[in-house]
Amino acid sequence: MNLKQLRYFLAVAETGQMTAAANQLHVAQPPLSYQIKQLEADLGVTLFKRLPQGVALTEAGKLLVSYAHQLTQLSATAENKVRALAQGVNGTLNLGTVSSSAGVIPNHQLTQWLQAHPDVQLALTEGNTYQLLENLHKRLLDVAVLRTPFNGKNLVCRYFERERMAVVLPQRYQQFANRRQLRLRDLIDLPLIKYRRFNELFHVAFGEEALTPRYVLTCDDARTAVNWANHQIGVALVPRSLADVYRGDHVLVWSLADRRFETQLVLATTTDALATPLVAGFMAQFERAESLD
Incomplete structure (x- = not known):
């Protein structure tokens, strides 16, 4: 298995066709097919199922994709760093x-x-x-x-x-309009949108105050949390700097009073x-x- 074979393999995996992959790589199809067969022979597995309209990855092929991406990226990075060291x-x-x-x-x-x-x-x-x-x-x-x-x-x-965690609320929650910051107790009756990065932090904090929050959404991207709050779905709990950048016109933003929520x-x-x-x-x-x- 070599880098050339991995690059050819990735091209076929991404395009789903030998012809399209050959065009992308600017090579003829027979050498491409040969390299794929050699790679399969070296590994002792079948990487592609041949179909009437192209090819599809086997389970072994799907497993190889992520490793092939890492190996080719690491090769490019190493080449770049060695040249950069010599050139400044x-x-x-x-x-x-x-x-x-x-x-x-x-x-x-x-x-x-x-x-x-x-x-x-x-x-x-x-x-x-x-x-x-x-x-x-x-x-x-x-x-x-x-x-x-x-x-x-x-x-x-x-x-x-350091920055505080913030609460992004739809404007309908006018009961907080004159507040400068909010406490955990203020949030327990609100539909909360949580950034998964802080799962444990909020779990411990609410638990220590014997409070049971109501979560309507947990997501992997803080921008998503703010976006859903902008659409009035719920109340987002995110870092203050991000809330200030992505807040919409119809939400209010307050910092959380609890110092445990500094990030x-x-x-x-x-x-x-x-x-x-x-x-x-x-x-x-x-x-x-x-x-x-």
Whole structure:
């Protein structure tokens, strides 16, 4: 199994046809078919079911897809980093971001750095904190914007300002119109929309006050939570910076009074990645460096 075979395999998997994959790769179909057969022979499995109108992945083929993506991406990243090390600060910076970072980054520091390094491109990957952490340690990402809490062992971090969790309410809840912030007790009779990242945080907090909340939706993206609140479905519980960016015209936003609901974004990288000039220069643009043990 080699990278050429994996690239050919991915092209066939994505297009579902040998002819279309050959056109995409700018190769003739016979060499493509040969490489796929060689890959199947090397692995001792059948990767595609041949159909009248094309091909479909077998179970073995479906399993290989995710690994093939990671291997080809890691190969491209390694090639890029080696060349960048020899040439100085240029190339591609692989940046991961959580959905709840939209209110904080991109910011002035990032803009300044990109303007000072016109030969650098950003390759952005969006995901949750745990997915991005895994990709950092696999070296699929150079740096990532994560949200606390998480295990920061072996990471070098830059911390953004702490922020409060916010409540995004449809305007029909006029009983809170004159309030500056809300307490957990104010929320128990409301239809709550929860960002899954904070499942445990809210479970513990409500439990400690012997309160039983009513959740109507739990989602994986904080922007989704605000969007549903904007559509009057319920009351979203999200970081304040994100609420301010994505709030609609017919909602109200208050911070939660409880200090347990402070949260923080973190720009993180690994010590290995920090050894490259590209990553070191990028991290140096942000202040308050701190290593977590």
